Structures are given as C-alpha cells and as structure tokens.
Amino acid sequence: MFVAASTACYPDLPLPDVLERLTDLEYTSVEIVVHESGGHLKPSEVASDLERAVRTCRESHRMSIVAYSVDMSPPDEEEYYRQFEACCKLAKATKVVTLVVRASELGTPFNAEIERLRRLVAIAAQNSAVVGLLTETGTMTQDPDTAVVLCDNVKGLRLTLDPSHYIYGPHKGASFEQVLRYVCHVRLRDTTKEKFQVRVGQGQVEYGRLVTQLNKFHYDRALCVHMPPLPDVDQNGEMRKMRLLLESLL
Numbered sequence: 001m002f003v004a005a006s007t008a009c010y011p012d013l014p015l016p017d018v019l020e021r022l023t024d025l026e027y028t029s030v031e032i033v034v035h036e037s038g039g040h041l042k043p044s045e046v047a048s049d050l051e052r053a054v055r056t057c058r059e060s061h062r063m064s065i066v067a068y069s070v071d072m073s074p075p076d077e078e079e080y081y082r083q084f085e086a087c088c089k090l091a092k093a094t095k096v097v098t099l100v101v102r103a104s105e106l107g108t109p110f111n112a113e114i115e116r117l118r119r120l121v122a123i124a125a126q127n128s129a130v131v132g133l134l135t136e137t138g139t140m141t142q143d144p145d146t147a148v149v150l151c152d153n154v155k156g157l158r159l160t161l162d163p164s165h166y167i168y169g170p171h172k173g174a175s176f177e178q179v180l181r182y183v184c185h186v187r188l189r190d191t192t193k194e195k196f197q198v199r200v201g202q203g204q205v206e207y208g209r210l211v212t213q214l215n216k217f218h219y220d221r222a223l224c225v226h227m228p229p230l231p232d233v234d235q236n237g238e239m240r241k242m243r244l245l246l247e248s249l250l
Helices: 015-024 043-048 050-058 077-093 110-126 144-153 164-168 177-180 206-215 235-250
Strands: 001-004 028-034 062-069 097-103 130-134 156-159 185-188 222-225
Touching: 001 130, 015 028, 015 062, 028 043, 028 222, 043 050, 043 077, 043 222, 050 077, 062 077, 062 222, 077 097, 077 110, 097 156, 110 130, 130 164, 130 177, 130 206, 144 156, 144 177, 156 177, 177 185, 177 206, 185 206, 206 235, 222 235
Parallel strands: 001 028, 001 222, 028 062, 062 097, 097 130, 130 156, 156 185, 185 222
Antiparallel strands: none
16 A cells, blocks of 8 residues: 545645645655546546647656546536546556546436446446546445445446545444445545544544555555645645655555
C-alpha cells in the first residue's frame, strides 16, 4: 500500500497548481478528478480532444497517477458511454488502471444498474482498465451488502471504498468487511457519525484497523486522501498531517 491524494483536495486551483502543491507536500501519487461539474478535467473535453487531455495528464510533475474519478452528465445515453470510453482511452494512454465511477441513485431499478455497470466494465476492459464503483451514501452502494451483490452480478466490477460513507451514513459505523475483497481503490478523510468530514485526528476512522483488514485481502494499492478544504482550517497543514499519519501505518 502507498499514500496518494485526490485533486479534489484543492478544488479551486487549476490542475498544474494542484499537482505542484501536492508535490510540495511530498505526495508522490495522485487521483485526478475528471467530472463534468467541478472537475479538473471534463469528460466532454477528454472526448473532444483526447490528445490534449493525454498531454495535460502526462505533465504531472512526475507524480504517479493512480486513478481517474470519472463522472459524466451528457444529454443522452450513447454520449454518456462515448465520453466514458474516451476517459478509458486516456487511462490507457497514461498507464492508469482504475476508473472511479459513482453508483446510481437509490431507487434505480436493480436490473438497469446491472446493465449500465456491465457496459462500463466491458468498455473499461477493452482499454485494460478497471471500474471501481464508489461506496457512497444516497446511491445503491450505500448498503455494503448491496455493493457486494452488484459485484457478484457484474463480472470484473470492483469497488472504491470510502469508509466515511459507512460511518456517517445510514450504516452508522457497522461492519463493512464484506466489501473488502472487491476493493481496488480507497479514499480517506476523518469522519464522525455526526459529521462527514472533521479535522484529522478528531474523527472515528480506525486507519490502522482498516490497513490490517485490507492486508488480509492482499490489497496493495493507494490509500488516497480525499479531503476538500474545511472552512477556517489550514488545508496544507491537514494534508501534511494526513500523509504522515497514513505513512506511519505502512
């Protein structure tokens, strides 16, 4: 395992400045946010000019890109898959395996979600990439048992584990060990049952226990810091503190 950081930690800076800041804070690996809304790159831009997107991501201050977080919002279904395929081609060109994708909202028909995920996994596989479905409150992965059922029904589907959603959300800190065998990427911040994000050290995330559990399943990829700035808190200080905390466990 190794420590990484998401560009979501500095949402108001352009991508080159985020990468420079993370390098200054001694991070060596990064997850790049490719969202149509609030991303450092947009899927529509990747689809319209793939070569430019590849050049942009290769200028990464020698940081290793460990994942792309991809979120499309096109006007029609086929454009959705076209943009996702372009993001997969970006991943292949930059030697990135993991694509983080959000699950559908609660209430989505189960069979429709299975069909969507099967198509995404097939497109990713053609480009030597893996879909890591995010565990997230308000979506079909809000319950860890449902997340497992989705993986059981979609061959090749993996999970991006964000334990904060199982601590703060309706799961309220109950065990989520059943999802660990499917995890291909991990996002971390500090969390309580009352607040989704708190200052590092003030929450209830048991980082050491999580690392031990992941080791049981031979997880050897990123522990990715995913902490947007908190009001009136020194973000650089929080990022440095979190890196040192995680590195002390590895």
